[in-house]
Amino acid sequence: xxxxxxxxxxxxxxxxxxxxxxxxxxxxxxxxxxxxxxxxxxxxxxxxxxxxxxxxxxxxxxxxxxxxxxxxxxxxxxxxxxxxxxxxxxxxxxxxxxxxxxxxxxxxxxxxxxxxxxxxxxxxxxxxxxxxxxxxxxxxxxxxxxxxxxxxxxxxxxxxxxxxxxxxxxxxxxxxxxxxxxxxxxxxxxxxxxxxxxxxxxxxxxxxxxxxxxxxxxxxxxxxxxxxxxxxxxxxxxxxxxxxxxxxxxxxxxxxxxxxxxxxxxxxxxxxxxxxxxxxxxxxxxxxxxxxxxxxxxxxxxxxxxxxxxxxxxxxxxxxxxxxxxxxxxxxxxxxxxxxxxxxxxxxxxxxxxxxxxxxxxxxxxxxxxxxxxxxxxxxxxxxxxxxxxxxxxxxxxxxxxxxxxxxxxxxxxxxxxxxxxxxxxxxxxxxxxxxxxxxxxxxxxxxxxxxxxxxxxxxxxxxxxxxxxxxxxxxxxxxxxxxxxxxxxxxxxxxxxxxxxxxxxxxxxxxxxxxxxxxxxxxxxxxxxxxxxxxxxxxxxxxxxxxxxxxxxxxxxxxxxxxxxxxxxxxxxxxxxxxxxxxxxxxxxxxxxxxxxxxxxxxxxxxxxxxxxxxxxxxxxxxxxxxxxxxxxxxxxxxxxxxxx
Amino acid sequence: xxxxxxxxxxxxxxxxxxxxxxxxxxxxxxxxxxxxxxxxxxxxxxxxxxxxxxxxxxxxxxxxxxxxxxxxxxxxxxxxxxxxxxxxxxxxxxxxxxxxxxxxxxxxxxxxxxxxxxxxxxxxxxxxxxxxxxxxxxxxxxxxxxxxxxxxxxxxxxxxxxxxxxxxxxxxxxxxxxxxxxxxxxxxxxxxxxxxxxxxxxxxxxxxxxxxxxxxxxxxxxxxxxxxxxxxxxxxxxxxxxxxxxxxxxxxxxxxxxxxxxxxxxxxxxxxxxxxxxxxxxxxxxxxxxxxxxxxxxxxxxxxxxxxxxxxxxxxxxxxxxxxxxxxxxxxxxxxxxxxxxxxxxxxx
Numbered sequence: 001x002x003x004x005x006x007x008x009x010x011x012x013x014x015x016x017x018x019x020x021x022x023x024x025x026x027x028x029x030x031x032x033x034x035x036x037x038x039x040x041x042x043x044x045x046x047x048x049x050x051x052x053x054x055x056x057x058x059x060x061x062x063x064x065x066x067x068x069x070x071x072x073x074x075x076x077x078x079x080x081x082x083x084x085x086x087x088x089x090x091x092x093x094x095x096x097x098x099x100x101x102x103x104x105x106x107x108x109x110x111x112x113x114x115x116x117x118x119x120x121x122x123x124x125x126x127x128x129x130x131x132x133x134x135x136x137x138x139x140x141x142x143x144x145x146x147x148x149x150x151x152x153x154x155x156x157x158x159x160x161x162x163x164x165x166x167x168x169x170x171x172x173x174x175x176x177x178x179x180x181x182x183x184x185x186x187x188x189x190x191x192x193x194x195x196x197x198x199x200x201x202x203x204x205x206x207x208x209x210x211x212x213x214x215x216x217x218x219x220x221x222x223x224x225x226x227x228x229x230x231x232x233x234x235x236x237x238x239x240x241x242x243x244x245x246x247x248x249x250x251x252x253x254x255x256x257x258x259x260x261x262x263x264x265x266x267x268x269x270x271x272x273x274x275x276x277x278x279x280x281x282x283x284x285x286x287x288x289x290x291x292x293x294x295x296x297x298x299x300x301x302x303x304x305x306x307x308x309x310x311x312x313x314x315x316x317x318x319x320x321x322x323x324x325x326x327x328x329x330x331x332x333x334x335x336x337x338x339x340x341x342x343x344x345x346x347x348x349x350x351x352x353x354x355x356x357x358x359x360x361x362x363x364x365x366x367x368x369x370x371x372x373x374x375x376x377x378x379x380x381x382x383x384x385x386x387x388x389x390x391x392x393x394x395x396x397x398x399x400x401x402x403x404x405x406x407x408x409x410x411x412x413x414x415x416x417x418x419x420x421x422x423x424x425x426x427x428x429x430x431x432x433x434x435x436x437x438x439x440x441x442x443x444x445x446x447x448x449x450x451x452x453x454x455x456x457x458x459x460x461x462x463x464x465x466x467x468x469x470x471x472x473x474x475x476x477x478x479x480x481x482x483x484x485x486x487x488x489x490x491x492x493x494x495x496x497x498x499x500x501x502x503x504x505x506x507x508x509x510x511x512x513x514x515x516x517x518x519x520x521x522x523x524x525x526x527x528x529x530x531x532x533x534x535x536x537x538x539x540x541x542x543x544x545x546x547x548x549x550x551x552x553x554x555x556x557x558x559x560x561x562x563x564x565x566x567x568x569x570x571x572x573x574x575x576x577x578x579x580x581x582x583x584x585x586x587x588x589x590x591x592x593x594x595x596x597x598x599x600x601x602x603x604x605x606x607x608x609x610x611x612x613x614x615x616x617x618x619x620x621x622x623x624x625x626x627x628x629x630x631x632x633x634x635x636x637x638x639x640x641x642x643x644x645x646x
Numbered sequence: 647x648x649x650x651x652x653x654x655x656x657x658x659x660x661x662x663x664x665x666x667x668x669x670x671x672x673x674x675x676x677x678x679x680x681x682x683x684x685x686x687x688x689x690x691x692x693x694x695x696x697x698x699x700x701x702x703x704x705x706x707x708x709x710x711x712x713x714x715x716x717x718x719x720x721x722x723x724x725x726x727x728x729x730x731x732x733x734x735x736x737x738x739x740x741x742x743x744x745x746x747x748x749x750x751x752x753x754x755x756x757x758x759x760x761x762x763x764x765x766x767x768x769x770x771x772x773x774x775x776x777x778x779x780x781x782x783x784x785x786x787x788x789x790x791x792x793x794x795x796x797x798x799x800x801x802x803x804x805x806x807x808x809x810x811x812x813x814x815x816x817x818x819x820x821x822x823x824x825x826x827x828x829x830x831x832x833x834x835x836x837x838x839x840x841x842x843x844x845x846x847x848x849x850x851x852x853x854x855x856x857x858x859x860x861x862x863x864x865x866x867x868x869x870x871x872x873x874x875x876x877x878x879x880x881x882x883x884x885x886x887x888x889x890x891x892x893x894x895x896x897x898x899x900x901x902x903x904x905x906x907x908x909x910x911x912x913x914x915x916x917x918x919x920x921x922x923x924x925x926x927x928x929x930x931x932x933x934x935x936x937x938x939x940x941x942x943x944x945x946x947x948x949x950x951x952x953x954x955x956x957x958x959x960x961x962x963x964x965x966x967x968x969x970x971x972x973x974x975x976x977x978x979x980x981x982x983x984x985x986x987x988x989x990x991x992x993x994x995x
Contacts, residue, residue, distance in 0.1 A: 149700075149709055151716065151770035158765050158781050174699030196766040198709035200701075 004317035005283040006306035013299030018275045022264045028292045030285040032315045033267045033637045036278040044271045053259040060252045061643045072641035074250045076257030094244045101237040112226040115219045118205045124170040124177035125212040132208045143181035145202045152197035164190040260639045314339035317634035324349040326386030335629020357394025359568035359610045364406035366395025401425045407576030428573045438566040445562025453479045456626035467523025473551035474625045477512040484508035654954035658961045664692040674975045675985045716771040736836045746825045789816045845953030854888030876900035937993040
């Protein structure tokens with residue numbers, strides 16, 4: 001409906017009460033904190049120093065508990081955690097215990113990994129039935145284990161005259177695993193050659209003694225023992241975490257609360273032993289806010305209407321009724337209005353509901369969409385659910401008008417007869433309905449565009465932007481031109497009456513175009529400002545020619561853009577008739593399944609497309625005429641129980 | 647056009663669609679280690695298959711380059727195999743080009759008495775593909791032994807007439823001109839014999855561009871580094887005239903210095919398409935500009951041609967540029983060069 005009135009609030013008190021004041025601001029849930037106006041006086045400073053809770057908070061978050069703990073949902077004022085010293089001692093004891101457990105598990109895992117690495121290497125040695133230890137103890141030759149890229153292997157024949165041998169015992173497709181050996185005095189040359197062949201050396205662990213097969217067996221047993229030991233340790237650790245997880249969550253919430261409160265101190269200004277905090281409180285909440293802060297001994301609260309603040313951008317809280325509330329999501333998506341501006345939620349709620357219903361008219365599907373929407377809203381609080389609930393009812397209403405229930409076009413005929421109607425109020429599928437539906441869609445568009453232009457004129461006058469209000473394409477000139485063209489063309493087509501007489505054309509079409517062309521100098525003239533031509537006369541003529549041309553083109557395209565409303569009525573009816581056709585051709589038993597799947601498909605796909613198309617109409621054809629969306633959201637200070645603290 | 651080859655054109659375009667984009671090059675340039683660049687290529691680009699089973703964490707730069715060369719050649723073979731094109735003479739162009747490259751490399755290392763280094767640079771994947779024994783070529787200790795290895799190939803008749811000096815040094819530039827001339831005329835003749843119509847014209851145009859660009863770059867180098875006159879440059883250039891007329895080529899070669907060379911080049915069909923030419927420019931920039939132009943032409947051919955031969959020929963050129971770009975980045979990473987420096991060296995059109 002409107003934008004919540006705000007009060008600019010200053011809280012001043014003794015510095016020792018700053019933290020308590022911030023706590024009360026958080027408790028109120030209606031205080032949007034902001035930077036106080038700059039104060040150049042000597043001695044005025046910001047609170048300094050590293051947050052004393054940061055280190056402890058980081059440690060609590062860093063405790064490796066797997067995914068067993070959810071750090072939220074605990075009361076930060078729980079008396080068990082108010083004693084900070086005891087909290088620190090309790091946490092450190094738990095931390096030590098968990099670190100010790102982790103260390104032991106890591107040691108075991110490292111050992112296991114070492115054995116597994118050795119096993120992996122042994123798996124490539126299995127073709128070699130020699131004692132590993134024996135190979136390394138040769139007196140006259142040296143050898144290197146490793147892998148040679150397969151491409152390089154073809155080059156080995158080049159070195160056939162050298163005193164070196166490469167023995168491969170495995171091939172994994174990319175590498176040949178093996179070892180090369182050479183007399184001790186030729187090893188340097190062999191190393192150089194194999195390096196040029198991209199041989200990658202592998203150091204076998206020194207605990208390998210016997211043949212690869214025997215060593216594999218021994219290591220596998222060791223790995224299995226280690227696995228058992230690790231599992232036992234992990235079980236003990238998990239049991240301990242289970243026993244302290246409530247406390248860990250409580251500690252986190254308490255320390256995060258204190259951390260966030262401390263972080264809010266940066267918004268305060270300190271002068272000698274006093275502080276000042278500033279922010280915004282909705283006018284309606286002012287009494288409640290004052291009652292909460294009254295409990296603070298030395299703190300004075302001063303408030304004044306937000307419009308009296310000059311340098312600050314006033315935060316925006318939209319005030320909507322129950323019906324409109326979910327549609328604020330679309331407004332926020334585009335951007336909030338500025339303070340004192342126009343809240344378009346009502347317009348969006350009405351036009352969106354209406355257009356969606358017209359484009360997606362089906363009694364059965366509408367009710368299903370509505371029920372699903374309300375369930376989503378109830379379960380998750382998601383605004384989209386609320387929107388679906390509302391537009392679903394609109395769809396159901398228009399479905400009633402079209403006589404369509406889950407694609408059955410004749411199902412409601414007895415109802416119409418019963419209430420005395422000869423046929424459906426709107427016969428979508430009849431050929432003679434095509435033009436009226438499309439013309440109706442354009443008429444809806446015309447009305448929406450005219451309403452948007454009127455809102456823009458009103459808002460521009462309110463903000464004293466006379467150029468836009470009078471001479472803009474969405475101002476009085478634009479409105480006159482748009483209406484004159486529409487009236488002239490409409491009567492010519494429908495009533496065969498030609499309104500385009502010379503005075504009509506000159507007064508209602510040419511004059512507004514000329515005024516729009518010279519809107520900037522004329523706007524300055526009526527505002528009493530001096531107009532300064534920038535870029536030269538040629539530039540002015542060319543730029544304004546194209547701009548006015550674009551305005552004219554825009555009127556036509558924007559109006560025709562609404563034809564899609566009619567188009568989707570036919571599209572919906574067409575898709576449902578395809579579903580019905582398919583169900584008729586399906587086997588007897590499969591027919592209901594085809595109808596159900598077809599309905600679900602149409603609801604899912606067409607519902608989504610219609611939703612997006614209507615939103616597009618709202619944003620492009622309506623919002624662009626009068627709305628900037630450059631407001632800043634009202635966000636009352638609160639504690640965030642998010643573990644990401646940087 | 648043979649309609650059955652449409653599939654190759656489409657496939658070539660599809661593979662081209664997977665090429666490295668500017669963002670990939672930028673990502674690669676930000677890598678601090680060769681292994682990180684290899685990991686990026688493996689995980690995030692169409693080179694992933696080439697790294698199958700390869701442990702990139704310990705990969706050697708040379709190994710990485712050989713994998714890239716192999717991937718490049720494999721791509722060419724796969725595209726040829728797609729419609730059994732390998733049986734048609736023209737589609738051996740990369741095989742011949744690679745063989746010539748290896749022969750020239752071997753001659754260069756032989757002249758420098760570094761035969762043992764040649765085996766290290768020899769692309770191992772090519773050993774089984776070449777029409778002569780590359781391992782024996784690497785073992786050759788003299789030009790005569792080298793000729794023995796290529797005795798049953800067309801290269802023998804080209805090289806056998808070339809005399810070494812009294813120290814056994816092979817005149818490299820003479821070999822280079824002779825082998826490249828053979829390659830270019832083989833390309834031209836095969837294209838003319840094998841293809842007809844607009845496909846043939848497009849293909850010959852691409853070949854001519856390649857000839858011209860080789861000559862332009864070589865002449866620029868000879869002018870800049872040796873100050874040679876027109877006659878001498880002509881002697882060491884490919885004896886072909888592509889899209890540059892005989893007269894224009896003579897004007898270019900006879901330029902007094904590199905500045906005049908660039909001024910003359912600007913009046914040619916190539917110079918008119920290059921905005922980045924200026925007098926006194928560095929050799930590396932000059933060459934990069936020409937390679938960019940060649941890439942643009944290859945891209946255009948790839949986009950608009952419906953000939954399999956043109957598509958494949960243009961695509962392989964673009965792939966080669968891509969591999970060279972990656973190798974450039976890897977070398978820059980190894981020598982810890984700055985990102986802007988790397989980006990300047992890349993040929994991205």
